[in-house]
Amino acid sequence: MKTKPLFIEHYLLPTCNGEITTMSFLQDVVDILLQYVVKSFDRSTKVIDFHYPNELLQEYNWELADQPQTLEEILLNCRTTLKYAIKTGHPRYFNQLSTGLDMVGLAADWLTSAANTNMFTYEIAPVFVLLEYVTLRKMREMVGWPGGCGDGIFSPGGAISNMYAMLIARFKMFPEVKEKGMAAIPRLVAFTSEHSHFSVKKGAAALGIGTDSVILIRCDERGKMIPSDLERRIVEAKQKGFVPFLVSATAGTTVYGAFDPLIAIADICKKYKIWMHVDGAWGGGLLMSRKHKWKLNGIERANSVTWNPHKMMGVPLQCSALLVREEGLMQSCNQMHASYLFQQDKHYDLSYDTGDKALQCGRHVDVFKLWLMWRAKGTTGFEAQIDKCLELAEYLYNKIKNREGYEMPQHTNVCFWYIPPSLRGMENSEERTSRLMKVAPVIKARMMEYGTTMVSYQPLGDKVNFFRMVISNPAATHQDIDFLIDEIERLGQDL
Numbered sequence: 269m270k271t272k273p274l275f276i277e278h279y280l281l282p283t284c285n286g287e288i289t290t291m292s293f294l295q296d297v298v299d300i301l302l303q304y305v306v307k308s309f310d311r312s313t314k315v316i317d318f319h320y321p322n323e324l325l326q327e328y329n330w331e332l333a334d335q336p337q338t339l340e341e342i343l344l345n346c347r348t349t350l351k352y353a354i355k356t357g358h359p360r361y362f363n364q365l366s367t368g369l370d371m372v373g374l375a376a377d378w379l380t381s382a383a384n385t386n387m388f389t390y391e392i393a394p395v396f397v398l399l400e401y402v403t404l405r406k407m408r409e410m411v412g413w414p415g416g417c418g419d420g421i422f423s424p425g426g427a428i429s430n431m432y433a434m435l436i437a438r439f440k441m442f443p444e445v446k447e448k449g450m451a452a453i454p455r456l457v458a459f460t461s462e463h464s465h466f467s468v469k470k471g472a473a474a475l476g477i478g479t480d481s482v483i484l485i486r487c488d489e490r491g492k493m494i495p496s497d498l499e500r501r502i503v504e505a506k507q508k509g510f511v512p513f514l515v516s517a518t519a520g521t522t523v524y525g526a527f528d529p530l531i532a533i534a535d536i537c538k539k540y541k542i543w544m545h546v547d548g549a550w551g552g553g554l555l556m557s558r559k560h561k562w563k564l565n566g567i568e569r570a571n572s573v574t575w576n577p578h579k580m581m582g583v584p585l586q587c588s589a590l591l592v593r594e595e596g597l598m599q600s601c602n603q604m605h606a607s608y609l610f611q612q613d614k615h616y617d618l619s620y621d622t623g624d625k626a627l628q629c630g631r632h633v634d635v636f637k638l639w640l641m642w643r644a645k646g647t648t649g650f651e652a653q654i655d656k657c658l659e660l661a662e663y664l665y666n667k668i669k670n671r672e673g674y675e676m677p678q679h680t681n682v683c684f685w686y687i688p689p690s691l692r693g694m695e696n697s698e699e700r701t702s703r704l705m706k707v708a709p710v711i712k713a714r715m716m717e718y719g720t721t722m723v724s725y726q727p728l729g730d731k732v733n734f735f736r737m738v739i740s741n742p743a744a745t746h747q748d749i750d751f752l753i754d755e756i757e758r759l760g761q762d763l
Contacts, residue, residue, distance in 0.1 A: 279339070289339075296343055304350045308357040308369055309743060314719030315358045317351060324352060354722070359743040360751060363722040365522070365550055368582040368741040372644040376637035377584050387422075387631040388609060388623025390616060397620050400635040403642070407575060408591050410555045412568025419598045420591040421626055422634040426549030427467035429574040429590035430516065432627070434458065434471045436572065436592060437514040437543035439601040446601065450476045457481045457505045460516040461493035461528060463728075465547060468516050481510075489677070491526030493517060499536050506540075514543045519564050520551025520580075523728050523736055525681030527551055530566030538569075546570040549588065553580030556650040560658060580657070580740050581650055583638045599625040653742045660739045664749045673757065682737040686711065686756050688763040705732035707763050714759040721755050 279289040307313045319327070328348060337345075355361060357369025385393045387400070405416035423429045438445055442453040456477055460468045462484040469479045483505065486497045502512050515537050517528040530546060537544040546567050552575030554560045555567075567573060573591040577583040592598050603610075603624040610624050623629065642650070664682045668674040673692060676684035686707060694700045708725035715721055724736045735756070739749075 293339055293343075297346060300343065300346050300350065304353075305357070305369065305371075305374070308355045309359065311359060311748075313355070313358070315361050315722050316354050316716055316719045318716040318719060319352065357741070357743065359741060359745065359748045360721040361741065362737055362739065362744075362752065363724050365579045365738050365740060366576075366585055367738075368743060370582050370584065370641055370742075373582070373584040373637040373641050376640040380633045380636050383633070385633065386623075387633055388621070388626070388629060390620035390622075391614070393633065396633045396636060397622060399639045400622065401620070403635050403639050404589060404591065406642075407589055408593075411570070411573055411575075411591060413591075413593055417595060418591060418593045419595050419625070420589055421598065421622070422631075423588050423590055423626075424628075424632070425586055425588050426465070426547065426574050426576045427470060428627075429549070429576075429588050430465070430467045430545070430547055431471035431474060432590045432598075433516070433543075433545040433572040433574065433592075434468075434475060434477070434514055435627075436597055436601050437545065438475070438477070440543060440571075440594075440597060441511070441513045443600070454511045455481065455509070456513045457483055457510045458514040458516065459483050459485055459498055459501060459512065459542075461485050461487050461491075461518055461521070463487050463491050463521045463524060463526060464516060464518045465522055465549070468547070487526070491521055491524035493528040493533065495529055495532035495536060498533065499539075502536065502540055502542070512540060512542050514545060516545045516547055517570075518551075519546050519548035519567065520554075522550065523681065523726060524677075524683060525550065525738070527563045530564065530569070532566075534566050534569035543571045544569065545572045545574070547574045549574050549576040550579050552576065553650070553654055556581065556647060557654045557658075558651065559655055577638045580654055581638075581641075582653065582740060582742060583641055586632075587634045587638050601625075602627060656742060657739045657744070660744055660746070660749060661737070663746055664737055664739070664753075667749065668753065671753075683734050684737070685732075685734045686760050688760050690763065701732055707760060708733040708735055710763060711756055711760045715755065718759075721752050723752060723756075 280286050280293060281290045356364070356367055361367050385396065387393050387396060390397045400422060404420040408418050408420065409416035421432070423432060438456065445453050458468065458472060458477065458481060460482060469482045472482045473479050483501050485501060486494050488494055498515065505512055515533060517530055517533045519527050519530070534544055548564065548567065551564065552573065554563055571593050574588065575591065576588045578585045578587040605624070610618070610621055612618065614621075623631065645653070661682050668684060669676065673687045673689070674684050675687060676682070685704060687704070688707060691700055691703060705727070712723070712725055715723070724738070725733050726736060727733050
């Protein structure tokens with residue numbers, strides 16, 4: 269007799285008597301996930317099984333249909349999806365600022381999805397709201413604000429956290445903008461370094477301030493903002509009748525990993541009464557390290573801070589916090605008093621209904637994985653993890669600084685050019701530069717096609733494509749760094 273196919277909506281909960289089929293199905297899914305997790309740490313497996321987009325589209329039917337699939341087909345979809353996913357937890361994946369796969373963080377993400385709630389009120393997310401309160405206060409303490417005073421929120425990434433800072437800074441200076449809009453206030457200008465994240469300009473565009481109103485400040489040879497140039501541009505803007513309202517300093521730039529001189533910037537912001545924001549999306553995690561937190565000296569003088577635990581701290585994506593020194597300002601800026609959510613006659617402390625201070629209504633629970641990892645590791649565990657990653661970066665720097673075939677500027681992130689043998693004897697010229705520009709993209713493409721490792725490259729200013737090595741994966745070792753260098757040389761020898 270032919271077995272009748274099991275269609276999902278007929279046999280899984282909440283269908284009557286669906287418990288056994290549901291448990292069997294979810295156990296199969298967990299088995300698939302656990303196999304993927306184990307493979308992610310196996311150095312003999314590929315980081316990526318690369319296929320071009322048209323190949324993947326043709327190889328599988330990804331289209332949505334009117335009729336349901338069977339449970340077996342759904343499980344096959346899960347396997348196929350993970351087969352072609354990038355193993356971002358692989359010890360030889362160095363491509364992004366966010367790498368690694370933490371087991372406690374993964375468990376917390378699973379629990380968060382099972383709870384499937386929204387962060388806007390205490391009544392529907394009581395524990396998660398309290399954990400956000402506790403965790404944000406602890407993060408503000410580490411910034412250096414007395415007693416962890418202030419406010420904050422977890423947002424969908426550092427770009428949104430930076431936009432929140434811009435929004436609140438504008439409201440602080442011109443609260444009437446909330447009702448009357450930009451037409452009711454003077455021309456505003458913001459300042460950030462020429463190496464800052466593109467989200468500063470993107471936020472200005474989204475808020476109607478305009479990208480032309482973001483003034484880029486020159487950096488020194490290490491990629492740090494030059495304070496004298498900042499002050500000069502502030503004075504210049506004021507003389508033109510513009511109103512400076514925000515300086516966004518960077519603690520860990522995306523490419524070089526540079527830390528702007530926060531104390532000098534804070535002095536300038538105080539002098540001209542300008543909101544100081546620190547984009548510590550990448551570098552904020554150094555506050556966990558007694559050895560390295562000096563790089564953020566002066567951050568306690570900021571009015572707001574972006575900090576992404578999903579980067580240096582290895583918390584699963586996404587986990588980004590915006591911290592604000594002045595309590596109540598975020599609420600005043602964003603609240604709309606929606607009476608169907610934020611009733612004023614509820615029977616508990618309404619300060620725990622945090623949704624009205626957020627731009628979002630629906631807001632994902634991002635705090636639990638950070639909180640649970642913090643409980644599992646303690647601050648000292650995060651410190652050891654971060655110190656190890658920075659030690660690996662130092663190991664890489666020392667390994668290639670005098671190695672034949674490499675050129676590198678000195679930065680916090682290890683940035684370097686691989687010089688193939690064919691270019692090593694060539695004098696600096698337009699032809700050499702043109703050929704060098706093509707080296708990193710070809711090596712990266714070959715890496716992906718072999719699937720052995722992944723590292724990022726980019727041009728910057730007048731510098732042609734170079735590799736940018738960021739280590740935030742605690743699974744990486746000296747042997748993985750050695751492998752990366754050997755692989756770059758193997759794949760680039762003939763260029």
